[in-house]
Amino acid sequence: MKMTCVVNGKRIEADVEARLTLADFLRHELGLSGTHVGCEHGVCGACTVTLNGSAVRSCLMLAVQADGAEVRTVEGLSDGAALSPLQAAFRKHHALQCGFCTPGMLMTAHALLEVEPDAEEARIREVMSGNLCRCTGYVDIIEAILEARAAYGSARSGGAN
């Protein structure tokens, strides 16, 4: 099936099998292997990307459902030269170990802070509870997201982004 979408700002035209998931499309057709597949049934959240700004599980969507949509993956989170404030906060707080869940964590947190840059800890925990991490116990992840709020808040008030 033919489809068109924008991935990390780049227009993509593709002809895909109807049963191809969005996760497999990103990973294997576009070579964006930063999006990870941890469970293929929508529980672990490792495959989270944003679709028109909302966090979605790319293992639970078909690629063709992204037709006409704007998709962002972890590869599109920073400009490539430097870490984004959210990524830098993860590094500073040791909010990752094996790194497998990290892309999903980043995309979920990014989607949250874009809309709610003042989210309180309880709200952050609630939203992040859809992403499983087996390494960190979440404490440092929440710390990192709390710190990254400032960057989203200022970006918003400054009218950027």
Next chain:
Amino acid sequence: MTRKPTYIGKPVERLEDLRFLTGRGQYVDDLRRSGLLHAAILRSSDAHGHIRAIDTAAALAIPGVHAVFTAADLEPQVPRIPVRMEGNPALARFVQPVIAQGKVRYVGEPIALVVASSPAVAEDAVGAIQVDIEALPVVSELEDSRAGGVLLFDEQGTNQAITLTGSRGDVEQAMKSADYVRKERFRVQRVAAMPMETRGILAEWDAASARLKVSGAMKVPFATRGYLARLMDLPEDAIEIVECDVGGGFGVRGEFYPEDFLIPFAARRLNRPVKWIEDRREHLLATNHARAIECELEIGCARDGTIVALRGHGLSDSGAYVRPNAVTAPRNVAQMVAGPYRIPNVRMDVTMTLTNRTPTASYRGPGRFETDFFRERLIDIAAKDLGIDRVELRRRNLLTDKDMPYPLPTVLPYGTSGETDSGDYRVTLDRCLAEFGWAEKTKLRGKLVDGLYHGFGIGCYIEGGATGPRENARLVLETDGTISVYVGSSAIGQGLETICAQIAADALGVPMERIRGVHHGSTSVIREGLGSWASRATVMGGSAIIDAVGKLKQAIRDRAAEQFGCLPAEVDLSADLKTVSAEGRMRTVAELSATGIAAEGTFYNSKRTYSYGTHIAHVTIDAGTGDLRVVEYVSAEDVGRIINPGTLHSQVLGAIVQGLGSATLEQLVYDDEGQLLTGSLAGYLMPAATDFPNIRAITLEMYPSPTNPLGAKGAGEGGIIPVGGVIANAVASALSSLDVQPFELPLTPPRVWRMIQNARERAERKRDRQAASLAARG
């Protein structure tokens, strides 16, 4: 190292994170090859049965299917996977064939391997294979297994693989003379390590040179290579094992599973690269399970609370086969039952028992989590019986610096022995009590406030680490003055590259920026590496790096001496390793060699390190629903010396939360037919971000280990070890008014609610009896 360290002890940001945070990590499924084929595995849906027929015709007819392999392709001698470290003829009877031959023994056992042009086509073909299995009665409980009415291996005449015995002192005599004895039965459920990345393998065969290259998550690459060479009848040097980024280890990674043979076998047979990526349902069925042990434990004490003896017998559920690393957990139960305490007389027998379930082996803190639960529960019960404060009873029996080194029980038939290295185990107890504010907070103990019972649990532990016998490192001073580090430790997500770069930079006296890279885990980067298990990577790999640093400096001096025509001792090497000089002449190190200067180092270690600690939990229990909440959790641990507090702290917190999962949420549930009922992450509950928000970990550097130049102790597992006992003790404390004593994990709401109901019914019956007897007398 005499110089004051610049990096060791600092929360240096991780080198690995730059690629992980930007999506540039390279996990096995991220590897691409031209001409790549994809494998999928047909697994048994019966727990026990004879395979009567396998019809692969329909599968082979699907376009894109290249091959279907079954046991028939490997006969007459289907390779069997040997036990890794503790091989034994008794265990060899029950090891697993790489593919089911004649019989299936657990749901998930590989029956056929399909190789096709895409993963989807391979999975389609798996669905098209017809298998006729004649079902046999299923051994689903340990008691049934022991009774032996149904045997997994008819020809062996038993379902019991081996009994391991840990002992020290004279337990019989000590129990006889004890003022107080009490015996209880305990059970720890079957759980799984559940790393976020499933397993995967990419195998490439080069027919021209008869060489095999295997990429995938393998924490013990040299051991894996040895197995593979033996099973595939290849020389070891014809096989290269390449490490990728690894999505979490926790004990299940790198063991030699059937797929570790099957995928390379298929690649060789088809002369094409073949990749297999486990899906989550497969992972739940096929990757090692863990814990799964029942135990009877008896404690003997003097009237003053001195523990004089521990005696017990455990039945551990090995599942359907004895896997390569199956012995570690039961062995540790046998050896570590006394944990951090001065208990002179111990005897613990553990029998490894087969059932028609997925095989079990190591999971973080193997055997230690289980045995800590048994012992710490029993200590609380003894304290109550003896009328001694449970903290005081622990303090009285914890090992002190005067006891060091203290011998561990010897485990037969292996003769495994050992001794603790350093520490005063009361230090972390007192620190944890102080940090938590025990004296003040425990005034709430057993109180019912707004429908919630408050309880407090405490538990102590030791963690073994730095397992020998050796580890290797190689340093190369490159021509541009940077240093490449090669180490036999492997990465499983713990930040190994950062840790090794910190240690190398400090030992060399150079800025970390001059460490060009840390290479690890592949058989091509170093002559021999023992890998990452048993909390050994940092201490062993790091100490090998320190040895290599000394040898590299010597190699530089030797080279300069040759060129200057002087003695090596006369060469002065500048502190920044940039120049050498002798007799007024000077050269840059880069000038000494056109290819760089290399040196290898090895660290030998026959003694393990023992970090130790105490954990405390405050829980509430909803009297109406049995819902258990962890209000606060505090740990205090002495690891001797901290290399990177950032990575360590993150690992300790992660381990505690894994332990809280085991204590309150996680369980692999089977029905009587041997079917796994918790076959997805929707059924197998792992901790999420909302479950345990209030955890604090305190790490101390009080007693460096005398066993290695870093003074460090293995520390990646400690956080999980006491959690089951601590939480169960907290539940007993909360429900003390009902005299509830948990003997079994996990403490899920239904189990806690049932314990409350039973206690209330017990109390009611007692009241009725008293009323009746009063009435009779009246």
